[in-house]
Amino acid sequence: MTTSPPAGRPHLAGAASAPGTLDRSLEPGQHPTHRSAITQLRDLEMALEQAGEELFAVVPFAGDDLTGAVINGYVDRTVADLRNLQSRVAQLRQVLHLAARSSADPSGQEDRR
C-alpha cells in the first residue's frame, strides 16, 4: 500500500456532498472524517457487489458460439475486476476502521481488554 499524501481525486470530479461533513454518530475522540470515509467506502463496496451480481444475472444469446464465448468471457473478466476492486475497497475500509479505533483509544487499552 502506498503512503503518498492525497492530492485530490484524479477522476470523477464533483462529489455528492461537501468534504469534511460532520458525521453526528461519531464516538468521542473519533476524527470527524473517519466515519464518513468508512461509510462512503462501504457504499462503494456495495455498489461494486451489486454491479457484479447484475451483470451475471443477464444471459445473452449471441447466436454463434464464438461471439457468445467472447461476450461471456468479457462479462466474466469484468465481474472479476469488479470483485478485485471490491476486495481492495474492503481492505482500505478495514484499515481506516482500525486507524479510527486506535486514534479513539491511543493507549491501546481496548485491545488489551
Add this chain to the structure above:
Amino acid sequence: MTWSPQPERAAPPVLGDPASIAALSASMHRVARLIAGAVEAVEPLTGPQRRQGGELREITREAARLVAEVERGAEALSEHGADLADSLGLAHRIVDRAAPLGLRVDGTVVQPAAGVLGVADAGAEETREQHRRRLQRVLDTVLIELDASRRAVQRRLESGRTDPRASRRTSR
C-alpha cells in the same frame, strides 16, 4: 401442396436473441452509472487517514477505468444487438419470400423445396432457379454483414480490455 412427406424442419439462417444482448447492454450502462455515482461520493481522505490517500486514489483510478470500459462494452453490444435484429428480420423475410417460389431456406442455403411442386415445366424450373440465385445472393449479403458485425463486437470487447494489474504497476 406437396404429395411427398414433409421435409424435416429447416435450420434458421440466422440465430441469436437481440433482446438479451440489448438487456446486457442496458445492464452494463446501469452498472457503470452505479459505480461512477458511488466513486463520486467518496471524498479525499484528510486528517490521520491521509496516509491511505494513495491507495484511495488508485482505487478511484481503477474504478474510473472500469466504468469507461463497461460503457465502451455496452456501446459495442448495443450496436451489435441492432445489427443482429436487422439480420434476423431480413432473414425472416427471405424465408417468407422463398416458400411461395417453391424454394426452401435451410441454414445458409436456398434450395428447391422437396417434393412434387407441380407439372414439369422447363421454363418454370428456369424461373425458379433464377429466383433461387437471387435470394441466395441476398441471404449471403445478410450473412456477410452479420459476420462483420460479430467480428467487430468481438474485436471491440477484446481490445477494449486492459490488464488492471498492468495499469496498477504503471501507476506506482
